[in-house]
Amino acid sequence: MSWTLLRATLHQRRASMFWFSVGLVFYSWLMVWFWPQIGGGQYAEMIENMPPEMLALFGGNDISFASMGGYFQTEYLGLMWMVIVGCAIVMYGVGSLAGDIGKGTMELTLAQPVSRLTVVLTRIAVLVVYVLVLAAATFVPIQVFGPTYDVDLTARTFWLLFALGSLFMLALGGIAMLASSIFRDSGKPAGIAAGLLVMMWILDLVSNVSEAAELFDPVNLVGYWQPGKVINDNVVAAEAWWVYGAVAVVGLIGAVLVFRRRDVA
Amino acid sequence: MDVITTEGLTKYYGSTRGVEDLTMTVPEGSVYGFLGPNGAGKTTTIRCLLGMLKPTRGTAQLFGTAVNLDGSELRRRIGYVAGEVIMFEKETGRWHMEYVSGMRGAKPSLADELVERFEFDPSKRVRELSKGNKQKLALILGMMHDPELLILDEPTSGLDPLNQEAVYAVIDERVAAGRTVFLSSHILSEVERVCERVGIIRAGRLAAEESVHSLLAKRLRELEVTFAEPVEPAFLASVPGVDKVERIGERTLTARAKGDVIDDVIKRLAEKTVTDVEIELASLEDVFLEFYRAQEGEDPSDDSASDAETPARDDAEGGEVR
Numbered sequence: 001m002s003w004t005l006l007r008a009t010l011h012q013r014r015a016s017m018f019w020f021s022v023g024l025v026f027y028s029w030l031m032v033w034f035w036p037q038i039g040g041g042q043y044a045e046m047i048e049n050m051p052p053e054m055l056a057l058f059g060g061n062d063i064s065f066a067s068m069g070g071y072f073q074t075e076y077l078g079l080m081w082m083v084i085v086g087c088a089i090v091m092y093g094v095g096s097l098a099g100d101i102g103k104g105t106m107e108l109t110l111a112q113p114v115s116r117l118t119v120v121l122t123r124i125a126v127l128v129v130y131v132l133v134l135a136a137a138t139f140v141p142i143q144v145f146g147p148t149y150d151v152d153l154t155a156r157t158f159w160l161l162f163a164l165g166s167l168f169m170l171a172l173g174g175i176a177m178l179a180s181s182i183f184r185d186s187g188k189p190a191g192i193a194a195g196l197l198v199m200m201w202i203l204d205l206v207s208n209v210s211e212a213a214e215l216f217d218p219v220n221l222v223g224y225w226q227p228g229k230v231i232n233d234n235v236v237a238a239e240a241w242w243v244y245g246a247v248a249v250v251g252l253i254g255a256v257l258v259f260r261r262r263d264v265a
Numbered sequence: 266m267d268v269i270t271t272e273g274l275t276k277y278y279g280s281t282r283g284v285e286d287l288t289m290t291v292p293e294g295s296v297y298g299f300l301g302p303n304g305a306g307k308t309t310t311i312r313c314l315l316g317m318l319k320p321t322r323g324t325a326q327l328f329g330t331a332v333n334l335d336g337s338e339l340r341r342r343i344g345y346v347a348g349e350v351i352m353f354e355k356e357t358g359r360w361h362m363e364y365v366s367g368m369r370g371a372k373p374s375l376a377d378e379l380v381e382r383f384e385f386d387p388s389k390r391v392r393e394l395s396k397g398n399k400q401k402l403a404l405i406l407g408m409m410h411d412p413e414l415l416i417l418d419e420p421t422s423g424l425d426p427l428n429q430e431a432v433y434a435v436i437d438e439r440v441a442a443g444r445t446v447f448l449s450s451h452i453l454s455e456v457e458r459v460c461e462r463v464g465i466i467r468a469g470r471l472a473a474e475e476s477v478h479s480l481l482a483k484r485l486r487e488l489e490v491t492f493a494e495p496v497e498p499a500f501l502a503s504v505p506g507v508d509k510v511e512r513i514g515e516r517t518l519t520a521r522a523k524g525d526v527i528d529d530v531i532k533r534l535a536e537k538t539v540t541d542v543e544i545e546l547a548s549l550e551d552v553f554l555e556f557y558r559a560q561e562g563e564d565p566s567d568d569s570a571s572d573a574e575t576p577a578r579d580d581a582e583g584g585e586v587r
Contacts (some may be wrong), residue, residue, distance in 0.1 A: 002366070002368060004364065007365075012353065012356075060326045098403075103351060104349065104351030105351055106364075107351065108351065108352060108353075108361075109368070110315070110316075110340075111317075111319055111347070111407075112337075112340060112369055113338060113339075113368065114340035114368045115335050115337040115341075116334065116335045117335055118337070181507060209442070215492050236513075260335045262319075263318045264317050265312045265317040
């Protein structure tokens with residue numbers, strides 16, 4: 001890994017990293033602040049009045065939406081959070097290799113005595129930093145501001161959310177970087193990574209009401225992201241760790257292998 | 266020692282030809298001009314040398330070591346100025362200099378001197394720089410570590426004549442200090458100014474390779490002769506090596522003389538009374554264009570054409586036409 005490249009990559013992503021983090025901190029704070037306002041009785045009543053099919057579509061069979069976990073999952077972590085971190089991670093992942101090749105700046109970097117392995121490992125290191133920053137921006141405010149608004153999560157819950165959320169983002173980053181290592185500009189890999197995320201989200205929704213869609217559950221990253229269950233029950237399915245870990249490792253190793261052999265100009 | 270060696274270097278982008286069967290050597294301490302029009306394969310060759318492109322066939326060696334796609338040590342000895350200057354738009358020139366130095370792990374020994382000579386302001390962001398100033402920054406980044414091999418792809422593109430001259434002066438100094446320069450260009454005056462040897466690449470193939478001295482020796486001469494009496498074009502056209510004879514008015518002929526025929530021309534002119542004569546050396550550019558035309562078969566009587574069809578090494582000048 002090259003420290004110069006690491007610093008430069010972080011330096012160039014500082015604005016997007018800052019604004020995504022600020023957005024997540026604000027959103028997290030907003031969610032814990034809203035919990036006493038709409039949580040409890042009123043929220044439970046509103047949920048009970050929803051059509052049962054809609055509840056089933058959004059996973060109401062697996063988790064009580066009126067619970068704190070259900071609230072955070074439906075209102076924030078189960079959708080909007082995925083959209084926000086999905087944008088951030090996909091943008092970084094596809095820009096880190098294909099973006100630089102497409103813009104031509106990779107030529108400047110690789111004209112220096114730095115190996116492709118070093119370049120791609122450094123970009124992965126920045127991905128890890130990015131993921132940790134986004135995870136911290138999401139979960140630390142919930143933990144810090146929570147007690148003021150009756151949102152008391154245990155340390156174990158916090159760390160489970162932090163770790164699972166980070167691994168989910170790394171898996172997504174692995175897919176984005178693998179796509180990025182194949183193409184010459186960021187358009188196609190962005191479409192592939194974002195398209196996969198949207199497709200997995202739709203399949204996860206449909207699988208709540210269709211047995212046919214359940215066929216894809218074992219490989220559906222979105223399906224393993226159950227922050228509501230983590231908050232309510234303090235548990236994470238073992239398969240979630242394995243699937244996220246495997247996708248992240250395969251994606252990132254694939255990106256390394258492809259990038260080392262491809263044309264970069 | 267040869268600093269650059271390629272053997273049958275071939276690169277195809279799918280079915281599109283980049284460079285084909287390129288075999289050449291660049292000796293240490295020389296200035297090699299890599300000459301060809303846009304799209305001839307110059308940049309592809311350079312990118313293969315730098316390990317940015319994987320050759321379809323053939324090999325490339327730098328300093329006697331095979332170029333490795335994932336290698337980095339060879340590039341420590343190379344300074345590269347890309348043909349199309351693309352840098353990080355939001356960053357300053359100083360940031361780029363620190364970026365490159367950081368990756369090289371060495372202080373840029375020539376940075377201050379080059380900044381001063383090119384009158385470059387490193388505090389400005391790249392997006393604020395004109396094309397010429399971006400080119401200056403690219404040159405500073407490529408040269409500031411005083412590399413053993415300078416690979417320059419159209420290095421004076423966008424520069425004014427003063428700065429062009431400054432670049433040539435820096436190249437001269439680097440060569441005097443024992444460095445090797447590989448200069449890709451389609452500007453013949455540039456090659457003529459700085460190079461010792463030139464390889465002409467055409468449609469992806471090395472069409473010819475010879476010393477600049479040899480190429481210049483093949484210069485064309487444009488003649489304009491005014492006689493005291495009316496004269497027919499055949500009077501000059503019958504001299505071997507003279508062609509494109511045209512008559513302007515009754516007493517003036519223009520013609521083109523190729524090769525070592527000027528003595529014959531003067532002897533023929535002496536047969537009549539000449540009131541005025543102009544003999545103008547054609548530029549290397551004209552020689553180059555003539556060479557291309559000959560290769561394309563537009564002028565089969567051309568000397569270059571006959572050379573091109575007979576692969577042979579010109580021992581006297583070290584020239585080789587393929």
